[in-house]
Amino acid sequence: MSTTQAGDAVGDGEAGAVLGDDEEIDAATVRVYQLRVTHPTDLVSQLAARAGLDREQVSQAEKKLSQLGLLQRSPSGGWVAISPESAAEALLAPLERDILQQRIAMAATREQLHALSGDYLEARSMRSAKSSIEVVEGIENVRAVIDDLGRTCTTSLDSMQPGGGVTDAAVRAAAPLDMELLSRGITMRSLFQHSARRHRNTVQYVERLTTAGGSVRSTGTLPSRMLIYDRDCVVLPLDPLDTAAGAAIVRDPSVLSFLCQVFEQCWEDGRDFVEPDVAAPDTEPVGVEREVLLLMATGRTNDDIALRLGVSQRSVSRTVAQLMARLGATNRFQAGVRAAELGWLTVQDPAEA
The missing domain is CATH 1.10.10.10 (Winged helix-like DNA-binding domain superfamily/Winged helix DNA-binding domain)
Structure with a gap:
C-alpha cells in the first residue's frame, strides 16, 4: 500500500499510509513533527513561523504525519503527537495480520501438495513400467519430463546432438541441468557432429562440460537427437525437424537395447571433440x-x-x-x-x- 492509499478521513487522524522503498520523511516534516510535540495547539501560521516554512509546507507535512499515525486530532482542537513506537504498532498491525494469514495459507497449501507425493511416485512408477512408449506433445511438457528425468537420474546420461551446433537458448536451458548432474557424479557422454567444432557457443559449452567431468566426442553423422537416462529410458523427438513438436519416451526393453547399441556404435566411431579437424599437409586426413x-x-x-x-x-x-x-x-x-x-x-x- 502506498502513501496515495491513505485513509479517507485524514483530518480525523486515521492512519493509512506505508512509506515506499523510495520514500522518506523529509527534514521539513521532521521539524513540523518536533514542533507539534512541543506546541500541539499552535495554528498553522504560528507553526510555520516557528519552523521557517510557509503554510502550505506545514499543511503538507501535517498531512503526511497524520497518514503515518504520528499526528492525531485532539478533541479540544489542534494536534496530538503520537510516539513513533505507538504509531508503528497501529499502522503496521493490520499488515502483520495479513502476512500471518498468508503464511498460514502457504503452509496449508504446501502440506496439501506434499500429501500428493505418494500419488506422484505411484503414478510415475506406472509410467516407468517396461514395454512402454509414451508420447509427450508440446515443448513445455517435454521440458518438464526432461527436468523430471534429470532429477531422478542416478548413473548416466548419454546424448546425441546432430547439426552444426547448440543454440544459445538450448545452452542456457541445458547447462545448469548438466552441471547439476555432473556434480552428483552422473557419468555424462555427449556426441556432436564434427561441424559443431566451428560453432563458438557449442565449443564454450563443451569446455564447461569437460571441465566439470563430462566426456564429449564428435563424428561425421548422427542418426537422431537422443537422450538416454540410466540406460533404461530414451527420449527421442517425434519430428527430427521440429523438436518442439514433442517427444517419445521409450522404455520398451527391445527398442531401448537397440537405441543404446546405436549410441555405442556412434560413440566408438567418434573422436575427441577437441581434436583438430584438419591434418598437416603431408599427413593422412582425419x-x-x-x-x-x-x-x-x-x-x-x-x-x-x-x-x-x-x-x-x-x-x-x-x-x-x-x-x-x-x-x-x-x-x-x-x-x-x-x-x-x-x-x-x-x-x-x-x-x-
Missing part, C-alpha cells in the same frame, strides 16, 4: 576431412556431402579443394586414385584411430 574424402570416393556431390555431414556447402567445397591440392589432383577421379594409393581410403580400426 575428422571432417576424412569424412569428406570417403564420401567423395563414393561419388557424392558437394551438396550430398554437406547434407550428410551437417555442414555448409561452402565448407565442403573448401575442404574438397584443399584435399585435391594436397593430392596433386585436377579432378575427383584423380584424387580418388591418389588417395587409394596412399591408403587413405582404407577403413580404420577404431582402436588404431
Whole structure:
C-alpha cells in the first residue's frame, strides 16, 4: 500500500499510509513533527513561523504525519503527537495480520501438495513400467519430463546432438541441468557432429562440460537427437525437424537395447571433440576431412556431402579443394586414385584411430 492509499478521513487522524522503498520523511516534516510535540495547539501560521516554512509546507507535512499515525486530532482542537513506537504498532498491525494469514495459507497449501507425493511416485512408477512408449506433445511438457528425468537420474546420461551446433537458448536451458548432474557424479557422454567444432557457443559449452567431468566426442553423422537416462529410458523427438513438436519416451526393453547399441556404435566411431579437424599437409586426413574424402570416393556431390555431414556447402567445397591440392589432383577421379594409393581410403580400426 502506498502513501496515495491513505485513509479517507485524514483530518480525523486515521492512519493509512506505508512509506515506499523510495520514500522518506523529509527534514521539513521532521521539524513540523518536533514542533507539534512541543506546541500541539499552535495554528498553522504560528507553526510555520516557528519552523521557517510557509503554510502550505506545514499543511503538507501535517498531512503526511497524520497518514503515518504520528499526528492525531485532539478533541479540544489542534494536534496530538503520537510516539513513533505507538504509531508503528497501529499502522503496521493490520499488515502483520495479513502476512500471518498468508503464511498460514502457504503452509496449508504446501502440506496439501506434499500429501500428493505418494500419488506422484505411484503414478510415475506406472509410467516407468517396461514395454512402454509414451508420447509427450508440446515443448513445455517435454521440458518438464526432461527436468523430471534429470532429477531422478542416478548413473548416466548419454546424448546425441546432430547439426552444426547448440543454440544459445538450448545452452542456457541445458547447462545448469548438466552441471547439476555432473556434480552428483552422473557419468555424462555427449556426441556432436564434427561441424559443431566451428560453432563458438557449442565449443564454450563443451569446455564447461569437460571441465566439470563430462566426456564429449564428435563424428561425421548422427542418426537422431537422443537422450538416454540410466540406460533404461530414451527420449527421442517425434519430428527430427521440429523438436518442439514433442517427444517419445521409450522404455520398451527391445527398442531401448537397440537405441543404446546405436549410441555405442556412434560413440566408438567418434573422436575427441577437441581434436583438430584438419591434418598437416603431408599427413593422412582425419575428422571432417576424412569424412569428406570417403564420401567423395563414393561419388557424392558437394551438396550430398554437406547434407550428410551437417555442414555448409561452402565448407565442403573448401575442404574438397584443399584435399585435391594436397593430392596433386585436377579432378575427383584423380584424387580418388591418389588417395587409394596412399591408403587413405582404407577403413580404420577404431582402436588404431
